[in-house]
Amino acid sequence: EIVLTQSPGTLSLSPGERATLSCRASQSVSSRYLAWSQQKPGQAPRLLIHGASSRATGIPDRFSGSGSGTDFTLTISRLEPEDFAVYYCQHYGNSPHTFGQGTKLEIK
Amino acid sequence: EVQLLESGGGLVQPGGSLRLSCAASGFSFSSYAMSWVRQAPGKGLEWVSGISGNGGSTYYADSVKGRCTISRDNSKNTVYLQVNSLRAEDTAVYYCARAAVVYGSGNFYNPFDYWGQGTLVTVSS
Numbered sequence: 001e002i003v004l005t006q007s008p009g010t011l012s013l014s015p016g017e018r019a020t021l022s023c024r025a026s027q028s029v030s031s032r033y034l035a036w037s038q039q040k041p042g043q044a045p046r047l048l049i050h051g052a053s054s055r056a057t058g059i060p061d062r063f064s065g066s067g068s069g070t071d072f073t074l075t076i077s078r079l080e081p082e083d084f085a086v087y088y089c090q091h092y093g094n095s096p097h098t099f100g101q102g103t104k105l106e107i108k
Numbered sequence: 109e110v111q112l113l114e115s116g117g118g119l120v121q122p123g124g125s126l127r128l129s130c131a132a133s134g135f136s137f138s139s140y141a142m143s144w145v146r147q148a149p150g151k152g153l154e155w156v157s158g159i160s161g162n163g164g165s166t167y168y169a170d171s172v173k174g175r176c177t178i179s180r181d182n183s184k185n186t187v188y189l190q191v192n193s194l195r196a197e198d199t200a201v202y203y204c205a206r207a208a209v210v211y212g213s214g215n216f217y218n219p220f221d222y223w224g225q226g227t228l229v230t231v232s233s
Contacts, residue, residue: 032211035219037153044203044223045153050210056221088153092207092219095167097143097155 002026002091006100012108019076021103023089028069033093036065036074039102040085048087049074081107110134110222112204117227120194124231128189130204130224138162138182141207141216144189146200147226156202157189161214172198194231201226 003026013019023034031052037045047056049065052072062077076083084107089100116128130142143158157178158167166178177190187204208221 033217037220039153044225045220046223047208047219047221050208050219050221056219090153090219093217095158095216096169097158099153099155102152 001096002029002094002098004089004091004098004100006087006089006103008103009101010104010106012106013079014108015079015081017079019074019079019083019105021074021076021087021105023067023072023074023100025070025072025091029091030093031068031072033091034065034067034072035090035092036063037088037090038083038085039088045088076105079105110206112206112222112224114202114204114224114227117202117229119230119232121233122195122231124194125190125192126194126229128191128202128204128227128229130187130189132185132187132204132206135206137185139209139213141214141218142180142187143205143207143216143220144178144187145203145205145220145223146198146229147203148197148200151200154200158207158216159187160216165216167216191229194229196231199229199231201228 007022034052036049039045053065086102111133113131144156180187203226205220206222207218
């Protein structure tokens with residue numbers, strides 16, 4: 001099973017700032033199978049990035065993903081008020097699919 | 109418009125059973141693998157089970173293996189999760205999620221591009 005570890009647990013930033021979220025896999029994975037999702041309170045998750053760097057349909061270009069091997073990054077270039085949420089990385093190349101524990105992005 | 113509507117959650121006693129349903133609309137259902145993902149109160153996401161588009165392949169997390177059965181009826185555009193021998197730690201919102209067609213139609217190994225709003229399962233005496 002691929003274990004995903006996200007850091008930091010909580011990130012406190014202000015609107016307009018740049019956010020960098022990390023996801024580390026317990027072993028090397030194909031970037032083809034790494035996704036990022038956003039979840040707001042009381043809502044279902046929303047797919048942001050798949051294949052480590054491909055934005056899902058309708059996702060603004062301030063969201064970008066990068067990485068390979070064991071280290072992946074989600075970057076939000078300039079935070080908007082609606083971006084404050086919990087972010088999860090996910091690996092879907094094996095069974096079981098696995099999620100990181102999440103990074104909470106909060107307003108400073 | 110893609111829609112996924114879960115139902116079947118509720119309060120159940122430890123040791124009991126539930127069958128969750130997820131009714132899909134707005135897309136060619138049999139072309140997509142589907143999964144169930146759960147979220148315990150205040151916790152993160154946990155993948156539970158998945159099924160390929162034609163129903164020929166099923167997958168389970170170790171935490172539910174032997175207690176859960178996933179199935180689908182492509183004529184009814186519905187995926188099901190039967191959960192038996194329920195435990196307190198199964199208490200969660202259960203979401204169904206569609207696997208996108210990025211790496212092959214009906215393939216389980218795809219990202220989740222649409223999610224339902226979830227159904228709450230509470231296991232308590």
